[in-house]
Amino acid sequence: MPLNPLRSEAEAYRFVWLTIGYFGLIVAGALINKWLGLAVFVVLSAIILYFYLSRSERWTRVLAPTRSRTPENVRRILVVANETVGGETLREEIRRHGEGSRADVLVVSPALNTPLKHWVSDDDQARDDAQERLVRSLTRLKEVGIEARGEIGDGEPLQAIEDALRTFGADEIIISTHPEGRSNWLEKGVVSGARARFAVPITHVVVDLERESEELRR
Amino acid sequence: MFLFIASEVMLFGSFFTAYFFIRVVNHEPWPPPPFHLPVFVAFVNTAILVTSSFTMHWALQSIKRGNRVGMQAGLTLTFLMGLTFLLTQLLEYARIGFTPHDTAFGTVFFSLTGLHGAHVLVGLTILAAMTTRAYRGHFSPEAHEGVEIGGIYWHFVDVMWIIVFTTVYVL
Numbered sequence: 001m002p003l004n005p006l007r008s009e010a011e012a013y014r015f016v017w018l019t020i021g022y023f024g025l026i027v028a029g030a031l032i033n034k035w036l037g038l039a040v041f042v043v044l045s046a047i048i049l050y051f052y053l054s055r056s057e058r059w060t061r062v063l064a065p066t067r068s069r070t071p072e073n074v075r076r077i078l079v080v081a082n083e084t085v086g087g088e089t090l091r092e093e094i095r096r097h098g099e100g101s102r103a104d105v106l107v108v109s110p111a112l113n114t115p116l117k118h119w120v121s122d123d124d125q126a127r128d129d130a131q132e133r134l135v136r137s138l139t140r141l142k143e144v145g146i147e148a149r150g151e152i153g154d155g156e157p158l159q160a161i162e163d164a165l166r167t168f169g170a171d172e173i174i175i176s177t178h179p180e181g182r183s184n185w186l187e188k189g190v191v192s193g194a195r196a197r198f199a200v201p202i203t204h205v206v207v208d209l210e211r212e213s214e215e216l217r218r
Numbered sequence: 219m220f221l222f223i224a225s226e227v228m229l230f231g232s233f234f235t236a237y238f239f240i241r242v243v244n245h246e247p248w249p250p251p252p253f254h255l256p257v258f259v260a261f262v263n264t265a266i267l268v269t270s271s272f273t274m275h276w277a278l279q280s281i282k283r284g285n286r287v288g289m290q291a292g293l294t295l296t297f298l299m300g301l302t303f304l305l306t307q308l309l310e311y312a313r314i315g316f317t318p319h320d321t322a323f324g325t326v327f328f329s330l331t332g333l334h335g336a337h338v339l340v341g342l343t344i345l346a347a348m349t350t351r352a353y354r355g356h357f358s359p360e361a362h363e364g365v366e367i368g369g370i371y372w373h374f375v376d377v378m379w380i381i382v383f384t385t386v387y388v389l
Binding site: 006007008009010012013015016019020023026027030037119121166167168 | 221223268271274275278360361362363365366369370373374376377380381384388389
């Protein structure tokens with residue numbers, strides 16, 4: 001995904017000042033001598049292009065989630081899960097992480113979509129499916145005494161996490177996936193990508209839905 | 219959001235292409251005689267728009283910290299400054315002394331600044347809705363996406379004006 005400088009209001013605001021600096025230097029150079037202005041334009045553009053193409057870690061890393069006013073004894077847990085959102089292992093993990101303090105749990109269910117449908121913004125079905133999974137999951141969590149809120153996220157899981165962190169000051173993130181070999185997210189390096197990108201403790205939970213349903217049948 | 223920005227960049231890009239083409243093939247000083255551009259008025263207008271980005275940012279930071287009054291004040295000031303910018307631009311159009319029919323220069327000048335003005339008008343509509351919602355008690359430290367998205371758009375409009383101002387009025 002190309003680097004988007006207008007992904008959040010704070011980044012867009014910073015971009016305004018960068019634009020002022022960029023054009024301010026060019027104008028200053030051009031007022032002295034038009035060739036100097038051209039040289040400043042070329043050099044600054046080359047620097048920007050270099051940073052854009054290299055997409056250094058510093059540019060893409062979200063250092064910390066947005067902190068909103070939350071009482072000290074409340075632990076904020078962000079859960080990101082696809083089809084495994086209703087898994088028993090995940091529920092147990094959420095319960096375990098919330099022990100010893102009040103837990104504020106936000107479950108994000110990415111609206112998984114095909115690349116073609118994503119690019120043409122045909123995501124109605126994907127969002128409906130994600131909503132259905134989410135409602136089922138929240139109901140099951142409530143049954144075991146976990147009060148959680150839920151929202152539909154972007155189809156790209158890392159983007160869904162980033163979006164959620166902007167409004168939910170998570171103390172930790174739980175990412176739930178299928179086991180190795182069956183998980184697209186693991187194949188795409190979602191968990192390792194999230195660890196590199198977000199400055200929040202991340203727990204990876206493997207949910208084997210087939211094994212869980214077999215155990216239920218016994 | 220990325221597709222939206224990409225489409226907007228292409229839209230403005232096509233207008234800028236026309237602008238640079240006309241400017242390069244003319245081999246004349248810019249603006250071509252006998253036309254004059256009111257650079258000082260445009261500079262003051264630019265300062266107003268840049269300041270409105272600051273108040274927009276302040277509004278969002280305020281609601282993130284639970285400061286509702288700060289958000290309301292920030293949004294109101296942003297709206298008023300945006301309105302001032304647009305009215306000043308309309309006044310500039312009325313007094314500038316040439317029209318879109320006056321050579322390719324007039325056409326490209328009014329096209330570029332008018333395209334941006336149209337974006338400001340859309341931004342003002344969004345801001346009006348945001349400000350009304352803010353006074354009706356909407357938004358909270360946990361739920362303020364409406365301000366966030368509107369803020370991104372407003373900053374985008376600001377960035378586009380900085381580019382238009384620098385290339386059309388200053389350089």
